[in-house]
Amino acid sequence: MQLFNYHKPTSLDEASSLYRMAEDPIYLGGGMTLIPTMKQRLASPTDVIDLSGIDQMRGVVVSRKSVSIGALTCHNEIANNAEIQSTLPVLSSLAKLIGDNQVRNRGTLGGSIANSDPAADYPASVVALGATIYTQDRTISGDVFFQALFETALEPGEIITRVEFQVPTRAVYQKFPNPASRYAVVGVLVADFAGEIRVGVTGAGPCAFRARDMEAVLNRALDPDGLQELGLSEVEFNSDLHASGEYRAHLLHVLVRRAIVELVALD
Amino acid sequence: MKLSLEVNKTLHELDVPPNTLLVDLLRVNLALTGTHVGCDTSQCGACTVLLNNRAVKSCSVLAAQIEDCKITTIEGIGTADDLHPMQVAFRECHALQCGFCTPGMIMQAIDLVENTPNLDKRGIREGLEGNICRCTGYHNIVRAVASVAGAVD
Structure with missing residues (x-):
């Protein structure tokens, strides 16, 4: 790992100002992606700005309609938080499937979302649960947040402070994990908002997206058999050593089908 | 620094x-x-x-x-004369062969037992996903952790 200047600001203003003044800065959340990336020298920032000292980015606020989670909240906190478990259980169960226990103790919600890894789990929940991304001075709709492979709507220097998820009537996350890494080969979050179905997909394309053609079919009738009328070519599916694009396209259908069966059984 | x-x-x-x-x-x-x-x-x-x-x-x-x-x-967590209960369990259950993964395995197991309510053997296997052992095949490791956690199948 190359040498860098390390900073630990205690406010958003201080973090932004450090970012502006540095030559090639990067923000550090839990570091579960960034630190291995730096060790491999795939990233060599001049300045690492550790956000973990900014208390404003912590805390969980649960209401009947929404769950607002500070960006620094780690995966195990989301998995084990009793209020999230009772109000938005799908998010707790999703968080429990991320990586392994050690990663869940360090990795953060904000870091995962800001990274827009095509195989990360949270992005499926951001698009399916009508999330709003809060940054220092604006809000971004979850629908437009993920833009491409490792690319988001965030401007340079912008920091995710919290993410607000809408609470659905019921929802299910189905994931086919890579057996070694536990990343999603494909993951789907199917949410029912009082009869309106939203399908968030991760792992399949360059970044998370809503399967709008599937949503249209499922909004006519919540019957997985209806999906058979759809082709498999809605997006450009990822093809890599883990799975071909064709395999992922097929898997997407299988997982949505499983999710619907589980969703209908929930009540 | x-x-x-x-x-x-x-x-x-x-x-x-x-x-x-x-x-x-x-x-x-x-x-x-x-x-x-x-x-x-x-x-x-x-x-x-x-x-x-x-x-x-x-x-x-x-x-x-x-x-x-x-x-x-x-x-x-312990000394040669006064081992931690998890170390005792690993010794009793022969939960190691070469021993290279053992320190990490034991630290992870302590987190699991101390921070997971109602831990069962499945929970132990899932909880140890982030620790890889290339000798023993995990069975005795799970037995050792289960004995400390009081977990059943």
Whole structure:
């Protein structure tokens, strides 16, 4: 790992100002992606700005309609938080499937979302649960947040402070994990908002997206058999050593089908 | 950069470069070589230590990130004459062969048992996903952790 200047600001203003003044800065959340990336020298920032000292980015606020989670909240906190478990259980169960226990103790919600890894789990929940991304001075709709492979709507220097998820009537996350890494080969979050179905997909394309053609079919009738009328070519599916694009396209259908069966059984 | 942190209940004041990894700080600066480096890519879990009582992979944590935190390594949980119950269980169940993964496995197991309500054997197997053993095939490791947790099938 190359040498860098390390900073630990205690406010958003201080973090932004450090970012502006540095030559090639990067923000550090839990570091579960960034630190291995730096060790491999795939990233060599001049300045690492550790956000973990900014208390404003912590805390969980649960209401009947929404769950607002500070960006620094780690995966195990989301998995084990009793209020999230009772109000938005799908998010707790999703968080429990991320990586392994050690990663869940360090990795953060904000870091995962800001990274827009095509195989990360949270992005499926951001698009399916009508999330709003809060940054220092604006809000971004979850629908437009993920833009491409490792690319988001965030401007340079912008920091995710919290993410607000809408609470659905019921929802299910189905994931086919890579057996070694536990990343999603494909993951789907199917949410029912009082009869309106939203399908968030991760792992399949360059970044998370809503399967709008599937949503249209499922909004006519919540019957997985209806999906058979759809082709498999809605997006450009990822093809890599883990799975071909064709395999992922097929898997997407299988997982949505499983999710619907589980969703209908929930009540 | 100057750092202060508590390792195995001893306060240390250190001066290290900002790119120092926690595992290197432990092994090189403090000569605590019980924490192992296996894959060095945050896959294998051999470098697992407790950070404020929760398991983390010390090869993927910067020393700079843990200013004022409390670290526990395998050296901090027991002595040869007074082993930690998890170490006793690993010995009783023959939960190791070469022993390379064992320190990380034990630190992870302690986090699991202390922080998971109603731990069962399935929960133990899932909980150990971040620790890879290439000798024993996990069965005896799960038995050892289950015996400490009082877990049944």
